[in-house]
Amino acid sequence: MAVTDAPRPLWPAILWVARHGQSAGNVARDRAEAEGLVLIDVEHRDIDVPLSDLGVEQSRALGRWFAQLPASERPQVVLCSPYVRARETARLVLEEADLRPGPDLKLRMDERLREKEFGILDRLTVHGIRQKYPELHEQRSHVGKFYFRPPGGESWCDVILRLRSLTEMMSREYAGQRVLVVAHQVIVNCMRYLVDNLDEEQILGIDRLGDVPNCGVTSWRISEDGCRLLPDLTDLVAPLVRAGTPVTVEADVPVAPKP
Numbered sequence: 001m002a003v004t005d006a007p008r009p010l011w012p013a014i015l016w017v018a019r020h021g022q023s024a025g026n027v028a029r030d031r032a033e034a035e036g037l038v039l040i041d042v043e044h045r046d047i048d049v050p051l052s053d054l055g056v057e058q059s060r061a062l063g064r065w066f067a068q069l070p071a072s073e074r075p076q077v078v079l080c081s082p083y084v085r086a087r088e089t090a091r092l093v094l095e096e097a098d099l100r101p102g103p104d105l106k107l108r109m110d111e112r113l114r115e116k117e118f119g120i121l122d123r124l125t126v127h128g129i130r131q132k133y134p135e136l137h138e139q140r141s142h143v144g145k146f147y148f149r150p151p152g153g154e155s156w157c158d159v160i161l162r163l164r165s166l167t168e169m170m171s172r173e174y175a176g177q178r179v180l181v182v183a184h185q186v187i188v189n190c191m192r193y194l195v196d197n198l199d200e201e202q203i204l205g206i207d208r209l210g211d212v213p214n215c216g217v218t219s220w221r222i223s224e225d226g227c228r229l230l231p232d233l234t235d236l237v238a239p240l241v242r243a244g245t246p247v248t249v250e251a252d253v254p255v256a257p258k259p
Contacts, residue, residue, distance in 0.1 A: 008175060014221050019185055038128035039124060040125060077180070167191075213240075
């Protein structure tokens with residue numbers, strides 16, 4: 001009897017999606033919201049916002065968690081948002097895990113993993129959005145955050161559209177490999193929407209439960225037939241807890257009230 005080749009896997013063997021560590025923007029947003037300000041005082045453009053000191057500590061704690069995994073369980077591919085806070089997180093994770101880009105580890109910046117674009121709402125607090133753009137605030141409440149697109153910005157659907165091409169690339173180029181994605185809160189949720197085949201109600205229900213923790217990890221493992229990814233970890237923060245590192249869940253800036 002002829003021996004048939006095993007079917008080619010359609011997904012990565014393991015897929016981790018991690019949010020970046022706490023950023024200076026997260027800290028500035030908290031301060032602005034607490035003081036009732038209209039604008040979040042961030043000196044950098046959003047792409048250049050760095051990690052806070054705590055964000056550095058969180059990233060190193062996550063890296064130590066990866067270092068403790070068996071060699072056969074560590075990332076082979078790291079896909080990262082080009083934003084500074086995500087790049088710093090990825091760099092620190094790899095440094096602590098003693099992983100270096102080379103023949104055994106591919107590091108790739110991918111603009112499809114960038115933060116959701118907020119358009120004219122960029123850097124505004126909840127109070128600022130209501131004060132400067134009351135009609136947009138009402139429209140968002142009516143349409144819902146999944147479909148609402150601020151002028152010059154993106155809806156969740158827009159983010160999902162670019163992530164569809166990213167997952168197609170992962171299936172084409174990294175099938176059967178262990179892939180770590182380092183990005184942003186909305187990216188984590190939209191990846192869950194895609195991989196778990198959720199609908200609007202389901203993903204917004206998850207979102208209402210709370211913000212994605214900084215350096216929290218959500219992961220999937222490939223099924224035995226190689227045709228789908230099965231849930232493994234959800235918003236894991238144990239690496240931070242074990243290291244005695246504070247867990248933070250600040251929303252990215254700007255933020256608007258959850259529907």
